[in-house]
Amino acid sequence: MAYEDRTLGSLLSAPIISRIADDAIRNRDLRTEDLWNDTLGEIRKEEFFSGDIGKGMERLYRAAAAGEWYYPLYSEEECLKDEARRGVNLVFFPSDKKEADDRPFILLVPGGGFVNVWNLTEGWPVAAEFNSWGYHVFILTYQVAGEEGLLKKNMEDFARALKRIAEKEARLPVRADRYITCGFSAGGYLVCLWNTEMGYPHYQLPKPEASFPIYPLVSPALELKELEESKDKDAEDYLSHGRRLYGCPLHEAVVLPYEIPEHAEGFPPCAIFLAAEDDKVSPEHSRLLARTLEIHQIPCRLEIGPTGGHGFADGSGMCMEGWTKRAVRWYESLRRHPS
Secondary structure: OHHHHHHHHHHHOOOOHHHHOOOOOOOHHHHOOOHOOOOOOHHHOOOOOOOOOOOOOHHHHHHHHHHOEEOOOOOEEEEEEHHHHHHEEEEOOOOHHHHHHHHHEEEEEOOOOOOOOOOHHHHHHHHHHHOOOOEEEEEEEEEOOOOOOHHHHHHHHHHHHHHHHHHHHHHHOOOOOOOOEEEHHHHHHHHHHOOOOOOOOOOOOOOOOOEEEEEOOOOOOOHHHHHHHOOOOHHHHHHHHHHHHOOOOHHOOOOOOHHHHHOOOOOOEEEEEEEOOOOOOHHHHHHHHHHHHHOOOEEEEEEEEEOOOOOOOOOOOOOOOOOOHHHHHHHHHHHHHHO
């Protein structure tokens, strides 16, 4: 199939992927947009559509054709109690490489500003890349609806994901207690929050062997400072709506575990990737995290590309191309040469 010459709508309308098609960009009805009738080749030229979407679609189709690949994380009864849980799921992309069975799997968490989940760019194509380097991947579609305390719900999504993998472990080529987290932007914040007392310790689940935050936000305090200095009306709206994410005003979140740099002692080794010209999340967030990990003597790799901006996904066609390979090879070097 020549994926680049197919329209997005024709690809997402295929029955074989019907269970995940609506979550190509969660909480965004692509059928109502012009790009529904654009080919993948045309979409690649759009400013906000980085990554090799065709490669991701090809891998998604192959996973769906292989059999068991889609795992809802909440029962129908649980969804009836809270509709925001509906559609929260894992999608499994197994690697063809034999060595993947002896390595940790990757729990991949796309971004989307806590409004969407961009599986189309930061999920499926990136998972395909990690597969090619010999890693099994689970892609998490998490909750983005709700009026208060969304981040606590997202931590429950993470816990559900790992428990579901443990339930299926006998039928999967993975060990449920060995995993790496990788998240983009909002997803980058979530994989960092998972490393604090609100994450794996709270749920008494195994610690990740490594974490790859990609252009992450990590500091509400830094964000608060930036917003207070801004004259933008949207900034004022965000200041008043911190409760949606944190369950409290933004100025209170800075003294809670939501302020990642103040609660980083439980972090695993981290490889952080971003672009210096990022105009959506200040690179200072990543620099601050790297400095904090250094203080705690936690291994850290910080790579800042000169171009690519926010949302470079798998980095294809940019200076950040190949970051997925550099991330896993760095992790493997730590395994060969532990401190």
